[in-house]
Amino acid sequence: MDKGPFSVEWLAQSSRGGARELPGESRPRPPGPCARRFRSPPGVPRGVPPSDPPICPRRLRELERSFREQRYIGAGEKRRLAAALNLSQSQIKTWFQNRRMKFKRQTQDAR
Numbered sequence: 001m002d003k004g005p006f007s008v009e010w011l012a013q014s015s016r017g018g019a020r021e022l023p024g025e026s027r028p029r030p031p032g033p034c035a036r037r038f039r040s041p042p043g044v045p046r047g048v049p050p051s052d053p054p055i056c057p058r059r060l061r062e063l064e065r066s067f068r069e070q071r072y073i074g075a076g077e078k079r080r081l082a083a084a085l086n087l088s089q090s091q092i093k094t095w096f097q098n099r100r101m102k103f104k105r106q107t108q109d110a111r
Helices: 008-015 057-069 075-085 089-110
Strands: none
Touching (some): 057 089
């Protein structure tokens, strides 16, 4: 039987991920930009996001204290907190963003 494009065999292969190009086109494709970045480690089911360890009480107290002083963190304070708490600056930034949203929800619920 014919294995040309859109034949029953070719369509069956393409639906299973077997034939991605038309027959006669055998160019190797480079991996996409995210090919390795999002691969799960062995033994972890696919699609399960990595879990971050919870922030310990000492870190949480320091972050809350800083938040009470100022809701928006500056670059210098972000660097200082990241170094003092052994967290990345992006973790500090994300914590402040999440905390502002929590504060907003709490103040809206109080009305």
